[in-house]
Amino acid sequence: MTAVSRARNLLHSRCSSHLTPLIHRNLSSFASNIADTSTALTIETSIPFAGHMIDTPSRSVSTTPSEILTFFRDMATMRRMELAADSLYKAKLIRGFCHLYDGQEAVSVGMEAAITKKDCIITAYRDHCIYLGRGGTMIKAFTELMGRSGGCSKGKGGSMHFYKKDSGFYGGHGIVGAQVPLGCGLAFAQKYNKEDTVTFAMYGDGAANQGQLFEALNMAALWELPAILVCENNHYGMGTAEWRAAKSPAYYKRGDYAPGLKVDGMDALAVKQACMFAKEYALKNGPIILEMDTYRYHGHSMSDPGSTYRTRDEVSGVRQERDPIERIRKLILTHDLATTAELKEVEKGIRKEVDEAIATAKESPMPEPSELFSHVYSKGYGVESFGADRKELKASLL
Secondary structure: OOHHHHHHHHHHHHHOOOOOHHHHHHHHHHHHOOOHHHOOEEEEOOOOOEEEOOOOOOOEEEEOHHHHHHHHHHHHHHHHHHHHHHHHHHOOOOOOOOOOOOOOHHHHHHHHHHOOOOOEEEEOOOOHHHHHHOOOOHHHHHHHHOOOOOOOOOOOOHHHOOOEHHHOEEEEOOOOOOHHHHHHHHHHHHHHOOOOOOEEEEEEHHHOOOHHHHHHHHHHHHOOOOEEEEEEEOOEEOOEEHHHHOOOOOHHHOOOOOOEEEEEOOOHHHHHHHHHHHHHHHHHHOOEEEEEEOOOOOOOOOOOOOOOOOOHHHHHHHHHHHOHHHHHHHHHHHOOOOOHHHHHHHHHHHHHHHHHHHHHHHOOOOOOHHHHHOOOOOOOOOEEEEOOOOOOEEEEEO
8 A cells, every 4th residue: 555545544544533525625736746765754842851760762653644643633623613613602602610721732632642441540520632632533522612512512511520431531521630549540541451551630730739749749759640641731720820830840740650751742743652651651650741942822710811910911821832733734744644725724624623623512402401401420329318316208310
């Protein structure tokens, strides 16, 4: 099979659940421009890795034209989805809490490139794009965001509680840092069942000082669990800069007895290399910490303008110098994998796909009122409420 065929097949297979035929055609036009001599590429990461108690991986990352083009398509889709969520929230079609991921897309796509769906991911409440990376669809994402019954959590989870167990995604979690012990529990199950897989437990720099994180890491280290703790350091825990909240903001060194690696989280290929390295290490030796140096363009949540504790110049500076999508765009153009016009055409197709997904999501009905009482307790483990004399049954929920 030629490089062109391989690129086309991969792009089609990975697009099938997300994108319209228009985008399929655009991505196929990418593949037609790839010469047979471009079957493999070696790209150097933007900056070196920094290691704690461990030798760092090579900066030279093996990739393919197909992978680079897929990175562009996936990150552009995530970005457009989050920008649309911003508009839907302002239109009051999304209610409650809503935390957007734009700026951090390279962490999700790089991680997915390094692992399989048998590996597990668990994260905090900034979870829309992690869900999409795990194979979720934009339709189910928008449906859940709008609280409709067709959502990935049946409209009950909303923005903070996406879930896709069949792809190893164990949800977004609203309590700060609480997903890390759960992630170590998943890693325990993986080791117990001899599955040869790992769990990525993701948390932000704001959660890095949580006591439960250190308790979980201690157990994971004692039992040599295949747990990879991923600190997505976007430098602001809510509205507090990292240096104001942490005596040591070098989060990859915080494990003391566990090794760590600091990664440019705005470089998808660096994330891929680090996650491949971490998975190999964790399967043999136990937990490792990855600190992803990244940045969020929106505020902490939709109720935070994101401009009171940082300057607009700071945000625009990151956009200009480190944006993950623009880095991949530059790489594509440098290696003549596509033209500027072709990339813009794909982005145009993605906007159309997002609009179609929103229109479909709006047609999904709201959950029935009776659904308020389902999925609360496992069957047979409900509660009964009695009167003061313990004789009169007041209510039963089984």
